[in-house]
Amino acid sequence: MVGASQFRDIIFLDKEILAAVIGISAWGGLVRYIVLRNKAITLKDIPGVICQMIVSCFTGMLLSIFVLSRNAQDDKLLLMAGLGGLFAGPLITLLGKKLAKHIEKEAGPMLLKSEDKNSEI
Template identity: 45%
Template sequence: MSVTEGANNILLMNHEIIFSILLMSAWGGIVRYIMLRVNYSFMQDIINCIMQIIVSCFCGAMLSIILINRSINDNRVLILAGLGGVFSGPILNVLGKKLADWVENTPPRNR
């Protein structure tokens, strides 16, 4: 499957599934925030929780896109979107290290 076919599959998906993926990722972000919570002022707690939800929605959505392109069942995609939201920090760390290694080990092109 090419990248454009995968993008078309995601764009043509049912909107309820996309909303459910984002909702499960956001729920994972709330769980992660509660697990790692440090006592701050009320407004700082709200801001930190919203920032965690945004990062978790991004990670859950990216993980779901990968799974949808591999034709995984919708129920499994939703479960893994929630887990992607909870484990957004470690997922981003692993991806960042892999990307840095790839950039360092890729030889420059000669034109």
């Protein structure tokens, strides 16, 4: 069982588990590309497949780090890595919306103050 209570535990993760997380996330990206593609995949589609796999590895790693921080078991970690790879686009969109709301909430009063100062000039 893998557990991570501190950031250094995530950094010093076993190489086999890290490779499995990256591999399963990339596999999820490949599956997503195939599912969303209506036509047969040709050699011209290889750059698109690679880009999708890179984005999927990123989101799979983010989701895996989140699960690791909750002291999940290996099977749950790999499951979330695969799901993070498969649902890369929707997860990034959701994360972007949440981040925008948080920034709006926190920086809103500061922006209003700066607009008031600009209107006085």
